[in-house]
Amino acid sequence: MEKNKELLKTGKSKSLISKFFPNQNTIPYYFLLPIILLFLMFMVYPIIDSFLMSFQQYKFGKYSFVGLSNYKRLVSDPTFKAALGNNFIYLLIQVPIMIILALVISELLNKSFLKCRGIFRMAFFMPAVTALVAYALVFKLLLNTNYGFINYLLALVHLPKVDWLNRPMSARASIIIAMIWRWTGYNMVILLAGLQGISGDIYEACDIDGANGIQKFFKITLPLMKPIILFCVITSTIGTLQLFDEPYILTQGGPDNATITVANYLYNTAFRFINFGYASAISYVLVVIIAVFSLIQFKFVGGGD
Amino acid sequence: MKIKRKPNEARFATQFITYAFLIVGFLVSLFPFYLMFVSATHTSGDVVSYPPKLYFTNNLINNFHALNSDIGIGKVFFNSLFITVTYTLLTIILDSMAGYALAKFEFKGKTFLFTMILVTIMIPSQVLLIPLFKLMTSINMVNTYPAVILPSLANAFGIFLMRQNMLVFPDSLIEAARIDGLSEFPIFFRIVLPTMKPAMAALGIYMFMSQWNNFMWPLVVLRTPNMYTFPLALAGLNGMSRINYGEIMLGTTLATLPIMVIFMFFQKQFVSGILNGSVKG
Numbered sequence: 001m002e003k004n005k006e007l008l009k010t011g012k013s014k015s016l017i018s019k020f021f022p023n024q025n026t027i028p029y030y031f032l033l034p035i036i037l038l039f040l041m042f043m044v045y046p047i048i049d050s051f052l053m054s055f056q057q058y059k060f061g062k063y064s065f066v067g068l069s070n071y072k073r074l075v076s077d078p079t080f081k082a083a084l085g086n087n088f089i090y091l092l093i094q095v096p097i098m099i100i101l102a103l104v105i106s107e108l109l110n111k112s113f114l115k116c117r118g119i120f121r122m123a124f125f126m127p128a129v130t131a132l133v134a135y136a137l138v139f140k141l142l143l144n145t146n147y148g149f150i151n152y153l154l155a156l157v158h159l160p161k162v163d164w165l166n167r168p169m170s171a172r173a174s175i176i177i178a179m180i181w182r183w184t185g186y187n188m189v190i191l192l193a194g195l196q197g198i199s200g201d202i203y204e205a206c207d208i209d210g211a212n213g214i215q216k217f218f219k220i221t222l223p224l225m226k227p228i229i230l231f232c233v234i235t236s237t238i239g240t241l242q243l244f245d246e247p248y249i250l251t252q253g254g255p256d257n258a259t260i261t262v263a264n265y266l267y268n269t270a271f272r273f274i275n276f277g278y279a280s281a282i283s284y285v286l287v288v289i290i291a292v293f294s295l296i297q298f299k300f301v302g303g304g305d
Numbered sequence: 306m307k308i309k310r311k312p313n314e315a316r317f318a319t320q321f322i323t324y325a326f327l328i329v330g331f332l333v334s335l336f337p338f339y340l341m342f343v344s345a346t347h348t349s350g351d352v353v354s355y356p357p358k359l360y361f362t363n364n365l366i367n368n369f370h371a372l373n374s375d376i377g378i379g380k381v382f383f384n385s386l387f388i389t390v391t392y393t394l395l396t397i398i399l400d401s402m403a404g405y406a407l408a409k410f411e412f413k414g415k416t417f418l419f420t421m422i423l424v425t426i427m428i429p430s431q432v433l434l435i436p437l438f439k440l441m442t443s444i445n446m447v448n449t450y451p452a453v454i455l456p457s458l459a460n461a462f463g464i465f466l467m468r469q470n471m472l473v474f475p476d477s478l479i480e481a482a483r484i485d486g487l488s489e490f491p492i493f494f495r496i497v498l499p500t501m502k503p504a505m506a507a508l509g510i511y512m513f514m515s516q517w518n519n520f521m522w523p524l525v526v527l528r529t530p531n532m533y534t535f536p537l538a539l540a541g542l543n544g545m546s547r548i549n550y551g552e553i554m555l556g557t558t559l560a561t562l563p564i565m566v567i568f569m570f571f572q573k574q575f576v577s578g579i580l581n582g583s584v585k586g
Contacts, residue, residue, distance in 0.1 A: 023489070024483070024489065025412070027406075027410070027489040027490075028406035028407075028410035028412045028415075029406075029412065030489075031402040031403060031405055031406035031493070032402070032403050032406045032407075032418070034399050034402070034403075035399055035400070035402070035403040035422075035458075035459075035464065036418070038399070038455065038458050038459045039421075039422065039425070039459045041440075041455075041459075042433070042437065042440075042455060042456040042458070042459040043425055043428075043433070043459045045436070045440070046432070046433045046436035046437050046440065047428065047432065047433070047436075049436035049439070049440075050432055050433070050435055050436040053435065053436065104326075105326075105327070105330060108323045108326060108327055109327070111319075111323055113320055114323065114327075118572075119331075120327050120330075120331060122568075122569065122572060123330075123331045123334045123335050124330060124331070124334050125568075125572075125576070126334060126335065126338065126565065126568070127334055127337075129514055129518075129564050129565065129568045129575075130338075130518070130561050130564070130565075131517065131518040131520075131535065131536050131539075131557070131560050131561060131564065132518055132520050132536065133518075133520055133535075133536040133539045133540050133543075133557070133560070134341070134536075134539065134556075134557035134560050134561045135337065135557075137539060137543060137553055137554075137557050138337045138338075138340060138341050138554070138557060139337065140543075141340065141344065141352065141550065141554070142337060142340065144353070146353070146355065147352075147353045147354060147355040147357060148357075149336075149340065149357045152355070152356050152357055181333070181334070181337070185334065189576055189580075190580065193576075193580050238427070238429075241429070242429045242430070242431065244431070244521055245520055245521070249540065249543065263429070263431045266431050266434075267431070267434070267521070270434065270435050270438075271438075271525060276435050276439070279435055280432075280435055280436075283429070283431050283432040283434075283435070284432070286429055286431065286432070287427075287428060287429060287432055290427060290429060291427060294427060
C-alpha cells in the first residue's frame, strides 16, 4: 500500500522528498552510504593527503612544498636501502619456504587414510590466530641466546649456541622462522580447501594409467591448484613487503638495522623523527613496489581467477 | 580394469612418514603456546633458568598481581573487548548492507565503486598511518575509541565477502517480497539478512580476531596507558627496563586464551570466512 502511494507521488511531481525517498532505484545508495562516507574519509582522503605530503617538508612550524626532494633523498638513504634489502631477503627466502611447506602439509592432510585430520588442521592453524605481540614475545624467549629453548635443543645434539637476535644473519633468520611458524597454517588451510575441491575421479584415472604419486602431483595437482597457489603467493608477498610487527617486537630492527623493514623505517621516520613528509614518500615507494610485484606475479604465473 | 595397488610395505612407509611429519609439525605449532602457559606460572628467574623449565610452578598469583599493578588488567581487557565488539558489530551490519547493494542492484557508478573498493586491498596500511593520525589530531579524536574503530571500518575484504555471499540469494524471493508490498529496508532486514547468518558469523569471527590482535594503528592513535588494548600493554611491558618474564607471559596468555577458545568453537566459520574471501572469488 505504502509503496503504491509512493509511486503515485513520483508520478505526479518530482518533489525533492520523493526523489530521495527510499525506493527501488535509490535504495542501493542508502545501503552504501555509510561505507562510502567511511571510505571517503578514512581511505580516499588519507591516500590523497599522504601523496601531497610526500612533496612537502615541515619547517619552522608549517608545511611547504619541496618538489621531489623527499624522493631524491630516498635514493641515497642508506637506512632505506638496508630496509628495502631486508624486505627482499624476507620475501625471497620466507615466501617460497612457507608456500612449499604449506603445500606439503595440505597434501599430507588430504590423504584419505589420515585420522584426526581436524585436530591436525586446528593445530597448524592456531599460530595464525595468535596476537602478533604475544607470539613475538614468546619467540623472543624461545630464541634467547642464554636460556632459550631452541639453543637448549641445539646443545642437546652438541651443536654450538646461536646468538639468534644479536647477529645480523641469525636475526634475519629468526624473523623468517617466526613468520614461517605463524603463517604456514593459514596458507595451508586455503590450499587444503583447493585440494579437496579436486575431484577424486581425476586421480583414479591416473592410477589406471599407472602414474605414480610424484607424477600425479606435478601433472595434476599443481596445474589445477595454480590459481589458489597464486593467491597465496600474492597475499604472502604483499604481507612480507608490509612487514612491521615481527621486527618491531623481536629485534627493534637491529642489530644495526640488519632486520629493519621499510614499514619499520616508515614508522620511525614519522613517529620517532616526526618527519611526515619524508615518511609519506617512503610509503608511496612501498605502494609502487607492491603494485609492481602483484602485477609481475599475475603475468608470470599467467593469471588466475 | 585393474588398478595398480601399492605393495603393503610401501603403503605402510607412506603412512608412517605422513604421520611422523604431521606430528612433528603439530608439536612445533603448539609448543610455543605450551611454553607461554607454563611460563605464566613461573617467576622471572624460573623463566630464564637453564635448562628451561617446562613444568608448571606456583607463581601464577604473584604474576597476576604484578601484571595487574603494571597494566591494570581490568581496564586493558575492557578496552580491548569494547573496541573489538563494537567494531565487529558495526562491520557486520555495514558490510552486509554494502554487499547487498553491490550484489543485488544495478545502479549508476556500481562498477566504479566496486573496483575502487577492491583496489584499496593493495594499499598498505602504512600509507594511511600518517594522514589518518593528522586527521584524528585535527578533529580532536586522538586517544579515543572511535579513532581506533572508524578507520578500520573502511575494509574492502568484508564488503567483498558479503557481496560474494549475497550473490547466491535468489532474486525471485526479493521480487516476490516487493510484489507483496514490502518496502526495501524490511526486505533486507527481514528476508535477506536472516539467511546470511553463516556468512555474518564467518565475517564477524574474522573481524573480531583481526581487531583483537590489531597493533600498529592503535599503537599510533592510543597515547595513554589507560586507553591501551592488550597488544599495546604487552608491548609496553616488553619495553620496560626491568623485564619480568613471568608477568609478560601471563599477559600474553590472557591476550591469547580468549581468541584460542573462540577459534576452537567457531573453527568452521572462521576457515570458511577466509576461504570465501579468497578461493571462491
